[in-house]
Amino acid sequence: MQSFRYSQAKTIEGATRAQGMFLAGGTTLVDLMKLNVLQPSVVVDINGLPLDRVEALPNGGLRIGALVRNSDLAWNATVKEKYAVLSEALLSGASPQLRNMATTGGNLLQKTRCYYYRDTNYACNKRQPGSGCSAMDGFNRIHAVLGGSEHCVATHPSDMAVAMMALEATVHTSGPKGERAIALDEFYLVPGSTPDKENVLAPGEVITHVTLPAPAAGTRSHYLKLRDRAQYEFALASCAAVIQLSGGSIQHARIAFGGVGTKPWRSREAEKALEGQIASPDVFKQAAEAAMAGAKPLKYNEFKIELAKRALIRTLETTTQSA
Numbered sequence: 001m002q003s004f005r006y007s008q009a010k011t012i013e014g015a016t017r018a019q020g021m022f023l024a025g026g027t028t029l030v031d032l033m034k035l036n037v038l039q040p041s042v043v044v045d046i047n048g049l050p051l052d053r054v055e056a057l058p059n060g061g062l063r064i065g066a067l068v069r070n071s072d073l074a075w076n077a078t079v080k081e082k083y084a085v086l087s088e089a090l091l092s093g094a095s096p097q098l099r100n101m102a103t104t105g106g107n108l109l110q111k112t113r114c115y116y117y118r119d120t121n122y123a124c125n126k127r128q129p130g131s132g133c134s135a136m137d138g139f140n141r142i143h144a145v146l147g148g149s150e151h152c153v154a155t156h157p158s159d160m161a162v163a164m165m166a167l168e169a170t171v172h173t174s175g176p177k178g179e180r181a182i183a184l185d186e187f188y189l190v191p192g193s194t195p196d197k198e199n200v201l202a203p204g205e206v207i208t209h210v211t212l213p214a215p216a217a218g219t220r221s222h223y224l225k226l227r228d229r230a231q232y233e234f235a236l237a238s239c240a241a242v243i244q245l246s247g248g249s250i251q252h253a254r255i256a257f258g259g260v261g262t263k264p265w266r267s268r269e270a271e272k273a274l275e276g277q278i279a280s281p282d283v284f285k286q287a288a289e290a291a292m293a294g295a296k297p298l299k300y301n302e303f304k305i306e307l308a309k310r311a312l313i314r315t316l317e318t319t320t321q322s323a
């Protein structure tokens with residue numbers, strides 16, 4: 001591991017001024033520093049900042065501090081009751097020990113699990129811009145079928161972010177130019193020709209909290225994750241659904257996928273196919289076809305398209321049956 005300077009931020013302003021890489025739970029950052037994939041010259045520990053609370057908002061929504069641990073968020077009574085999809089997504093991720101360390105901000109910003117990104121023996125445009133993409137002609141079974149470019153097809157691995165995408169979360173930040181509120185849907189970038197640029201954060205900008213809107217009456221939600229083994233494994237395809245039903249009719253639908261996109265993937269196509277329709281197997285199938293209509297398979301991951309369709313159909317069955 002390359003040597004670096006370590007400092008502890010005492011204030012949010014101090015953290016943004018430090019011009020370093022933020023250390024939260026460290027479960028992504030420290031791993032990647034050991035592998036020489038990330039080589040920050042300054043590491044700014046933000047664990048002392050007062051960002052570790054989950055609070056109800058006056059408008060019925062929820063404010064989640066960036067340092068709230070994934071376990072605490074998953075087991076929070078309000079989250080379990082009103083945002084089941086988020087609790088389920090968090091509990092499907094990693095292991096209990098990792099979830100006790102991992103934070104809300106760090107989870108949103110975790111790095112891809114593409115093995116070519118994590119192995120410095122291989123070319124990777126995300127790690128080293130302009131070096132090439134080893135996944136394109138390599139073993140690309142775990143890679144993206146949505147949002148990829150010739151420069152990068154790495155998936156975003158977060159489960160939590162997929163649920164937050166379907167919940168229409170907003171990311172709040174503080175940086176050298178002040179505070180910002182960014183819709184999660186606009187927070188992540190597709191790789192294009194600059195896969196190293198993964199989100200809209202500016203240098204020194206720290207995530208302070210995430211807000212969720214109040215769920216509308218009659219809203220149900222669910223997260224389903226499909227993977228190679230039942231625990232301690234990233235998604236091959238996952239689906240988050242937030243559905244508002246009235247008398248069997250779908251009033252409002254928010255759908256997002258994990259494991260298949262270069263970012264947590266909101267599917268407006270699926271939402272359009274569902275809204276205003278009576279919940280039924282035919283409608284679910286149409287939504288699944290619409291969601292994957294733009295998918296582009298690579299040599300080894302065509303199976304993900306069918307898997308994602310089935311994930312959506314099963315998620316919708318579960319969500320609407322519980323109504």
Ligand SMILES: Cc1cc2nc3c(=O)[nH]c(=O)nc-3n(C[C@H](O)[C@H](O)[C@H](O)COP(=O)(O)OP(=O)(O)OC[C@H]3O[C@@H](n4cnc5c(N)ncnc54)[C@H](O)[C@@H]3O)c2cc1C
Nearest residue numbers: 022024025026027028029093094103105106107109159207
């Ligand atoms: C073995 C293993 C299995 C895993 N399985 C899963 C899984 O199945 N599903 C899943 O979703 N995840 C999984 N993960 C990933 C895990 O969820 C992330 O490592 C974790 O959420 C990152 O949070 P952290 O607080 O530890 O982040 P850190 O490692 O501290 O930081 C991660 C990145 O975010 C930046 N950062 C952190 N906080 C902030 C902030 N407030 N503002 C700005 N930048 C910030 C850091 O600078 C760094 O770049 C797994 C990890 C491991 C090691």
